[in-house]
Amino acid sequence: MSRDRVGPTVAVAALLVLAGCAGVPLGGSGDTTASPTGADDPGTPDGSPSAPVENTVAVENGTLPVNATLTYARVQALMGSDTDPWPVRVRNLSEWRASVQRVGASPLNRALGFENVSTDWSEPTGVTVNGAVYVHPGDGSPEKTERVLAHEFAHLVQYRTTMLPWQGRLSQPRPTTDWRNTRRALSEGGAVFVADAYADRYLGVQSNSAYARGLYRNGSATYRSALAPYVFGSQYVAHRIDDPANLSAAYETYPRTTEQVVHNETPAEEPPANLSVRASGSDSWTYLGNNTLGELATRAALDTELDRERAAAAASGWGDDRLTIFRNATDESRYGWVWVMRWDNESETDELRAALLDYTYVRGQNSDAAFGYRKLDDTTVAVVFGDPGFTARADVRATDDDVSVSVDES
Structure with a gap:
């Protein structure tokens, strides 16, 4: 058993497709040369010379x-x-x-x-x-x-x-x-x-x-x-x-x-909600660790099955989350996850619940993975998903202080 143990990083859609990380188109001038040593002033919009350009770029x-x-x-x-x-x-x-x-x-x-x-x-x-x-x-x-x-x-x-x-x-x-x-x-x-x-x-x-x-x-x-x-x-x-x-x-x-x-906030203005998740595996399902996906990744996941605006609205009440990660002890191609989410207040959680119910239903129809939704308390919910053998045995419970995730062997 472990509290917030660091496991392998499992990123959601970590694509490297833009400039700075491999590629969005960005600029333009029309000047040509492979390794120039021009004397145009960088501060003048028309490039008129007035000061030498230092730091030649190879x-x-x-x-x-x-x-x-x-x-x-x-x-x-x-x-x-x-x-x-x-x-x-x-x-x-x-x-x-x-x-x-x-x-x-x-x-x-x-x-x-x-x-x-x-x-x-x-x-x-x-x-x-x-x-x-x-x-x-x-x-x-x-x-x-x-x-x-x-x-x-x-x-x-x-x-x-x-x-x-x-x-x-x-x-x-x-x-x-x-x-x-x-x-x-x-x-x-x-x-x-x-x-x-x-x-x-x-x-x-x-x-x-x-x-x-x-x-x-x-x-x-x-x-x-x-x-x-x-x-x-x-x-x-x-x-x-x-x-x-x-x-x-x-x-x-x-x-x-x-x-x-x-939301253009500082850490003091919008700190994460208090959320502690204890997780433990079983003989059949090994607990690998946990991850926090965050508001952007939550929005992106909901966006795969829901309207973009609805996904954004549902994710906007994010307070904190933990994705607990499990792998089958005998077949390492089989995974299970419990994604615990805590929202900032009860009204925002209601909007999330409705979105998650639709998301989990549609994902269950479109995926080989099994999906289930759990309400834990007024501001805390969980999505249990992955291998059907895992989702049938995953147990998620909320107490006054934390959330526990375990796997029932029975």
């Missing part, structure tokens, strides 16, 4: 249809930074393609209704990692490639200046899905905010945030789960600051949950 493994050095200088000017660049490496990033297209291969994702997706790899793509910026221009225009590059350079400045407040900390929260999505939203939201300012000043193309919102509205539930950190992260940053040079201020008293990101 472009490796190919050429780009944009001036990487000028783009970096402009981003630095917008952000008020003066840090050395990393090289830009031209690469098609095909190693990310399999993870994007096989989201449904995860047992949890498949059970919750997330499906494999396809992405348009002809669009410019970027990722900033391990001391380099990787860019794949694809078949996109120079403008779109530059938009990607501006987004990635914003990440570069974030990392090189240790702007993200959790960088380098020896003590980190356990890596739940909600924790990862929160930090991704803040990191990507900052880069989107900078890329928006860049496009407004230097480019005649759609902003990064507008592009992401369009994809979010029109995409599948699975694709929306990947876009959500960009959409809500950029909204949060825009709510906090009005100038890319003040980006670091957006990370003061920064959110610790996706609920706080979505």
Whole structure:
């Protein structure tokens, strides 16, 4: 038996499909050269010369249809930074393609209704990692490639200046899905905010945030789960600051949950609800650990079977959750889960209950997994799902202090 024991991280639809994590189209200028050393002033919208451009950006493994050095200088000017660049490496990033297209291969994702997706790899793509910026221009225009590059350079400045407040900390929260999505939203939201300012000043193309919102509205539930950190992260940053040079201020008293990101709240304004879940396995079902999915992942899961607006409304009362994870002791392909959710108040729980009843019914019809809904108290509910042999034996009970999850062998 264990209380909130750290188990394997089981992420919900953790797709790497956007710039900063491998690809939304972002920018544009039309300047060309692989490794330029131009002298255009990064602070003048028309690029007229008035000051030398320092920090030449090395472009490796190919050429780009944009001036990487000028783009970096402009981003630095917008952000008020003066840090050395990393090289830009031209690469098609095909190693990310399999993870994007096989989201449904995860047992949890498949059970919750997330499906494999396809992405348009002809669009410019970027990722900033391990001391380099990787860019794949694809078949996109120079403008779109530059938009990607501006987004990635914003990440570069974030990392090189240790702007993200959790960088380098020896003590980190356990890596739940909600924790990862929160930090991704803040990191990507900052880069989107900078890329928006860049496009407004230097480019005649759609902003990064507008592009992401369009994809979010029109995409599948699975694709929306990947876009959500960009959409809500950029909204949060825009709510906090009005100038890319003040980006670091957006990370003061920064959110610790996706609920706080979505609703533009600080940790003090909207702390998670008290929720303690004790879980224990049995001879047949091994308890692996637990995860916290958070408001964004809850919305995404409901979105797989319900109307998008209804899913959002139902998830908006999120207070806290625990997903307890079990695996069959003799057949490791069989899993079971108990997802305990606590909402902020009783009226919001009523809306969630109605949504969950419909969601669990439809998922049970559309899945090989079994689904069951349990009301535990006025603000606490649970969804038991997975292998039918597990769901028939899972026992979930609420007391005054906590929730217990166990598996009955009888």
